[in-house]
Amino acid sequence: MIAANRPISQPEIDLDVFHRYAGLSLPRHVSYPMPTWWQRMNVDDAQTMYDRCDHQSPGYDLSLYVHIPFCERLCKFCGCNRVVLGTNHDKSRPQVDRYISALEKELSLLSKGFGIRRPLRQIHWGGGSPTYLDAAQIERVHQAIAHTFHIAPDAEISMEIDPRTASEEKMKTLRQLGFTRISMGVQDFDEQTQKHVRRVQPFEMVRDLTTLCRELGFSSINYDLIYGMPYQTPETIRATVKQTIKLSPDRIAFYHFAQIPDKIATQRGMDLSRLPSSDSKLDMFQIGLALFEAAGYDFIGLDHFAKPDESLAKSLADNKIQRNFQGMTTGGDLNLLGVGASSISQLRNIGFLQNIKDIDDYVIALESDRSPIDRGKWFTGDDCIRQAVLSDLYCMAELHPKSIESRFGIDFDKYFAHELRVMQELTTDGLVEIGADGVIRVTKPLGRVLMRNIAAVFDAYLDKQAYRLGEKANFSVNA
Numbered sequence: 001m002i003a004a005n006r007p008i009s010q011p012e013i014d015l016d017v018f019h020r021y022a023g024l025s026l027p028r029h030v031s032y033p034m035p036t037w038w039q040r041m042n043v044d045d046a047q048t049m050y051d052r053c054d055h056q057s058p059g060y061d062l063s064l065y066v067h068i069p070f071c072e073r074l075c076k077f078c079g080c081n082r083v084v085l086g087t088n089h090d091k092s093r094p095q096v097d098r099y100i101s102a103l104e105k106e107l108s109l110l111s112k113g114f115g116i117r118r119p120l121r122q123i124h125w126g127g128g129s130p131t132y133l134d135a136a137q138i139e140r141v142h143q144a145i146a147h148t149f150h151i152a153p154d155a156e157i158s159m160e161i162d163p164r165t166a167s168e169e170k171m172k173t174l175r176q177l178g179f180t181r182i183s184m185g186v187q188d189f190d191e192q193t194q195k196h197v198r199r200v201q202p203f204e205m206v207r208d209l210t211t212l213c214r215e216l217g218f219s220s221i222n223y224d225l226i227y228g229m230p231y232q233t234p235e236t237i238r239a240t241v242k243q244t245i246k247l248s249p250d251r252i253a254f255y256h257f258a259q260i261p262d263k264i265a266t267q268r269g270m271d272l273s274r275l276p277s278s279d280s281k282l283d284m285f286q287i288g289l290a291l292f293e294a295a296g297y298d299f300i301g302l303d304h305f306a307k308p309d310e311s312l313a314k315s316l317a318d319n320k321i322q323r324n325f326q327g328m329t330t331g332g333d334l335n336l337l338g339v340g341a342s343s344i345s346q347l348r349n350i351g352f353l354q355n356i357k358d359i360d361d362y363v364i365a366l367e368s369d370r371s372p373i374d375r376g377k378w379f380t381g382d383d384c385i386r387q388a389v390l391s392d393l394y395c396m397a398e399l400h401p402k403s404i405e406s407r408f409g410i411d412f413d414k415y416f417a418h419e420l421r422v423m424q425e426l427t428t429d430g431l432v433e434i435g436a437d438g439v440i441r442v443t444k445p446l447g448r449v450l451m452r453n454i455a456a457v458f459d460a461y462l463d464k465q466a467y468r469l470g471e472k473a474n475f476s477v478n479a
């Protein structure tokens with residue numbers, strides 16, 4: 001265990017090796033294949049996928065994602081699909097109610113096309129900020145879900161909460177409706193960073209909301225934190241991590257700042273000259289890793305931490321964890337359905353379906369009785385094998401060839417001959433270790449820090465040399 005206040009200057013990490021791999025724009029694989037490879041889809045494609053789901057053997061129980069895109073204010077770093085409506089809720093009410101009507105319509109269309117016989121084991125509301133809705137609007141959406149699905153009595157029901165719009169009345173409503181988990185956007189406790197990214201939210205606000213959630217009986221509280229934004233330094237991150245540990249959330253998502261100013265206009269308003277260097281970001285990650293582990297959290301996957309008795313850590317042991325659009329989640333054994341603008345359905349061994357991203361176009365489609373399905377991807381057999389490989393790497397930091405062989409009936413060494421040669425090179429550089437039993441283990445901290453480089457080797461849609469600088473400056477596509 002690493003002492004909590006030890007200065008972290010990466011003694012374990014060889015910076016030469018780190019710089020040979022870091023800095024590539026590699027995918028984080030919240031989906032495989034990545035959306036770049038998806039195609040236009042229509043209602044007939046969706047219906048064929050739903051029919052296949054109906055005939056799946058064994059069938060899978062269900063998980064539902066509900067997208068609520070509204071926020072009161074814009075945070076400059078935000079990469080989510082959201083629309084900012086301001087603080088005057090009377091003014092925005094018609095627009096919000098219209099969106100809720102569209103959601104109700106989508107749920108009713110879904111229930112006609114999809115054989116909704118299996119129980120709903122998970123519901124997750126994301127955004128945007130679902131707490132933009134008032135208590136009555138939240139209840140209206142929940143009732144529409146309850147009319148469409150059979151919600152399992154022990155279902156895990158969670159919501160992404162913006163603490164600035166989470167009133168006591170709303171939190172009480174959530175508990176009464178059966179919500180069990182809360183995920184709060186905390187981002188950073190440092191005042192200077194908060195002001196710069198326009199996300200001002202005092203420590204006391206998060207502390208009081210956490211206390212309220214515990215009193216109301218939510219079984220798990222998650223905090224989202226981001227490192228790598230302008231003005232953040234290893235020392236400000238150390239202070240934020242320590243304050244986080246003081247409040248003792250059950251899970252933490254410790255996100256690396258996804259900086260894409262070309263695509264996200266608001267990020268151009270940030271002082272990018274104050275972005276931390278890649279060495280500083282490495283320090284920040286290691287500070288988080290050391291302090292959270294010293295405080296008793298398990299490190300899960302690329303960027304998540306959980307208390308050992310929390311469901312995420314327990315699911316890891318049962319191999320039921322998965323990495324998807326919601327981050328690292330339990331429910332790896334469920335079919336995921338997504339409703340709302342931009343939402344994605346992930347039907348196991350079948351494919352992805354994504355709704356129209358633009359919020360107005362999504363509403364108009366449903367008002368015109370059209371399906372909101374826009375894009376998607378049919379999985380090939382190879383996609384399914386590689387999904388399993390990537391999932392094992394990202395979630396468990398281990399790859400068991402025998403398990404992949406028995407699940408898919410392949411000869412692992414032959415199927416992945418090229419990838420295994422690359423793994424040997426990564427062994428030399430210290431990113432992975434290969435046991436006598438053939439199990440590939442991601443090292444800590446170097447392999448964990450460079451997890452995306454390891455995963456890139458198994459991504460058939462990337463250039464075969466895409467995992468390391470000097471081989472190719474950036475990733476490109478196999479012909």
Ligand SMILES: C[S@@+](CC[C@H](N)C(=O)[O-])C[C@H]1O[C@@H](n2cnc3c(N)ncnc32)[C@H](O)[C@@H]1O
Nearest residue numbers: 078079127128129160161162185224255257258
């Ligand atoms: C939908 S928001 C969470 C709920 C609510 N809107 C809030 O901000 O409190 C999802 C999370 O995505 C993360 N996020 C948003 N933009 C990001 C970016 N550019 N890089 C890394 N994480 C980001 C934030 O940590 C945020 O809490």
Ligand code: SF4
Nearest residue numbers: 071074075078080128
């Ligand atoms: S981070 Fe959350 S509150 Fe801020 S703009 Fe994005 S979705 Fe809205």
